[in-house]
Amino acid sequence: MLHINEHYLKLQASYLFSDIARRVAAFQEKHPEREIIKMGIGDVTNPLPPACITAFHAAIDEMATTSGFRGYGPEQGYAFLREVIAANDFQARGADVSADEIFISDGAKCDTGNIQELFALDARVAIPDPVYPVYLDTNVMAGRTGAFQDGRYQGLVYLDSTAKNGYVPSLPREPVDLIYLCFPNNPTGSTISKAQLQAWVDYAREHKALILFDAAYEAFIRDNSLPHSIYEIEGARQVAIEFRSFSKSAGFTGTRCAYTVVPKDCMAYDRSGTAHSLHALWNRRHSTKFNGVSYPVQRAAEAVYSEQGKAECKALIDGYLDNARLISQAMAKLGYAHVGGDNAPYIWVQSERDSWEFFDELLEKAGVVCTPGAGFGRCGQGYIRLSAFNSTANVEKAMERLATALAK
Ligand code: PLP
Numbered sequence: 001m002l003h004i005n006e007h008y009l010k011l012q013a014s015y016l017f018s019d020i021a022r023r024v025a026a027f028q029e030k031h032p033e034r035e036i037i038k039m040g041i042g043d044v045t046n047p048l049p050p051a052c053i054t055a056f057h058a059a060i061d062e063m064a065t066t067s068g069f070r071g072y073g074p075e076q077g078y079a080f081l082r083e084v085i086a087a088n089d090f091q092a093r094g095a096d097v098s099a100d101e102i103f104i105s106d107g108a109k110c111d112t113g114n115i116q117e118l119f120a121l122d123a124r125v126a127i128p129d130p131v132y133p134v135y136l137d138t139n140v141m142a143g144r145t146g147a148f149q150d151g152r153y154q155g156l157v158y159l160d161s162t163a164k165n166g167y168v169p170s171l172p173r174e175p176v177d178l179i180y181l182c183f184p185n186n187p188t189g190s191t192i193s194k195a196q197l198q199a200w201v202d203y204a205r206e207h208k209a210l211i212l213f214d215a216a217y218e219a220f221i222r223d224n225s226l227p228h229s230i231y232e233i234e235g236a237r238q239v240a241i242e243f244r245s246f247s248k249s250a251g252f253t254g255t256r257c258a259y260t261v262v263p264k265d266c267m268a269y270d271r272s273g274t275a276h277s278l279h280a281l282w283n284r285r286h287s288t289k290f291n292g293v294s295y296p297v298q299r300a301a302e303a304v305y306s307e308q309g310k311a312e313c314k315a316l317i318d319g320y321l322d323n324a325r326l327i328s329q330a331m332a333k334l335g336y337a338h339v340g341g342d343n344a345p346y347i348w349v350q351s352e353r354d355s356w357e358f359f360d361e362l363l364e365k366a367g368v369v370c371t372p373g374a375g376f377g378r379c380g381q382g383y384i385r386l387s388a389f390n391s392t393a394n395v396e397k398a399m400e401r402l403a404t405a406l407a408k
Helices: 006-010 016-030 050-063 079-093 108-118 134-142 194-207 278-289 295-305 307-334 355-366 392-406
Strands: 102-105 125-129 157-160 178-182 210-214 240-245 258-261 267-269 275-277 338-340 346-350 383-387
Touching: 006 134, 016 355, 050 295, 050 307, 079 102, 079 258, 079 295, 102 108, 102 278, 108 134, 108 210, 108 240, 108 258, 108 278, 125 134, 178 194, 194 210, 267 278, 275 278, 295 307, 307 338, 307 346, 307 392, 355 383, 355 392
Parallel strands: 125 157, 125 178, 178 210, 210 240
Antiparallel strands: 102 258, 240 258, 267 275, 338 346, 346 383
């Protein structure tokens, strides 16, 4: 008899987005005349930058010729893309990362989910709360947790991100081996300073631990004092893997391209204490289970780093940040405490009541859809997430409606 991986049975069905859809559909059925504005989505809304489209088209035309046709490419990605990434995203900021330490992939979701395969099942794992759920669920699937009780999986160390610590988790009191961090953060929109990140790197070095640093929203950073990469922090190369994505920086959510940096001197240990290169292990995993991102998509991603591409991507993100500013200003005016939105597309608002209750209130009174914070973890209860991924006209209209609906 074939048995299933029973760890899957521990997973909590993710009701968040289906619950939202169900409530919105019920509301719309009751009030077909009301126009709904979705301020909860984590997907970009603007088209791809023209520089990317031109490169994409040209690469497809190349594929139509005998001389330009490409079959399987290198699993790690084409050198032309890895080189511009290393030069622009790291070396230009003084971070020591070389092209052959970069692994191109089809998404930071897959990479942040798959990376845990490299580590022992008894690794002590620290995961933020609230959190992008992929880190949590992939460790549950692998069997690194116990059952789900009182809103949390047994056996994990949760890193509370609350108003008390400025939404940057404090170092754990108990020793941990694997640490997930995400800055700028989804869902809170909070950022981490160089000094705060240095403390985490020092902790990892002291405990022979590893930091998995998700920088999917790096392109939204506008405060020059903030680190864009963990490799701007001294000592990080030996203890950190970084994830980046073109999804939010260049509108590639539907086009699919991302990358993971695994420095060659980044290590983890066998039971005898011997150090092993995680670069070699990830290279083995990646080349065994992944067959590369398509050539046209990699050419489109390369165009992000052209002068035209840089200007267009900056304008794209500036537009979302303008929306975020409108949302923050509206929340401030209404007297709701909030964070995020300055260097991130998300605004995390204290709802002053149950997350879902506030969700229903915004829907009923204003026809505005948000994401209830409770869906991102226990510490998200009492919050909602508003997203800047929308047209400015929609954001303006939504904020006008909230001003009327929530006036205290
Ligand atoms: N990491 C975080 C924190 C995210 O919020 C998301 C997407 O919303 C991803 C990774 C996934 O990125 P990708 O589209 O590259 O899979």
